[in-house]
Amino acid sequence: MLSRLTISVILLAGAANAQRPAAIPLDRGLVLTWASSMGKEPDWESRVELIDSTAFGVTLRHSWSRGSKPGKEQWRTAERDLFHQIRQVTRSFYSSLGTEDHSSHLASTFLMVPVPIFTELKTGGRADVEFLVPEVSQLPYTGTLTRVGVEPFSVVFNDSRVDIRAIRVKGIVRNSSAQVREYRVSFLVVDDSVAPWLAETDLVRPDGFRGHRTLARVSYQANVEADLASRCRATTYDIHFATASAEIDPASSTTFATIASALKSHRDWRITIVGHTDSIGASTANLTLSRRRADAARLALVNEHGVDPARIRADGRGEDQPIEDNGTLAGRARNRRVELVRDCR
DSSP states (O other): OOOEEEEEEEEEETTEEEEEEEEEESSTTEEEEEEEEETTSOOEEEEEEEEEEOSSEEEEEEEEEEOSSTTOOEEEEEEEEEEHHHHHHOOEEESOOOSSOOGGGTTSEESBOOHHHHHHHHHTSEEEEEEEOTTTOSSOEEEEEEEEEEEEEEEEETTEEEEEEEEEEEEEEEOTTSSSOEEEEEEEEESOSSOOBEEEEEEEOTTSOEEEEEEEEEEESOOHHHHHHHHSEEEESOOOBOTTSOOBOGGGHHHHHHHHHHHHHOTTOOEEEEEEOOSSSOHHHHHHHHHHHHHHHHHHHHHHHOOOGGGEEEEEEETSSOSSOTTSHHHHHHHSEEEEEEOOO
């Protein structure tokens, strides 16, 4: 069995608070969601699922939908192997995966800092690195990262918010052959030698253009059926829509299949699909959008999975029921959600 990253956190258990360990396992079934912003583009999310795990390494499936204008996004997927042996020796890493051929980056780590860099930052506070920006240059940016502190990083694990210990590192990386020759970088690295995930990535060009990515959610073996059975409510972030649209992305198919299976296993269940948005845009438009998205999700279950339409209602609450601060990138990502509410009367 692969080692697991264990973090001491406080979770809510039923109506009472209980302290117990939670884990982010480097194992099959792990799903991490990053929220990103790039210049003046709309927020966008990328989903990374660990789809295979062997003694040699892990395979990640990266899915994302990004476009410079609403309605121009296209859902894309790529897979990337991370070999444990490579992670132990390389000094090269990157945090975004595009549509280009990534085979030339197999000697680099993706969304994790390499073990030698992590070790040097922990023990000496400095590390020389190669950082890839594949959409800008095939050649690496080089520089030195310096540890500037340790801080808690707040992330949603399954459906509870937890604090993870992380290391803040900063530096400047340069590439004399690239059109953009310099980035000021800041990374927040999960303080774990087994899986030092990049919890935050911040890149700033000399002209002020900024790209930011933050780990918004972590899930492992989430169970919609169990939540509906025990709490009469389940929240899913894996029904994906294009920005400002009710068009469902193909990456949502597994989630719909899971919901349909739960409903077919419990023929007496009736549910309401409730759509929620962030606060970007006009409130009336967000309310309409949330209702359209809930309707689209209902139709997908009925038309594509054969669920009786009489068992499903659709509703939308727009931006009126936020569960996080809409002023933050991660907060907006969590507010964009679909809730399933079972009639338990």
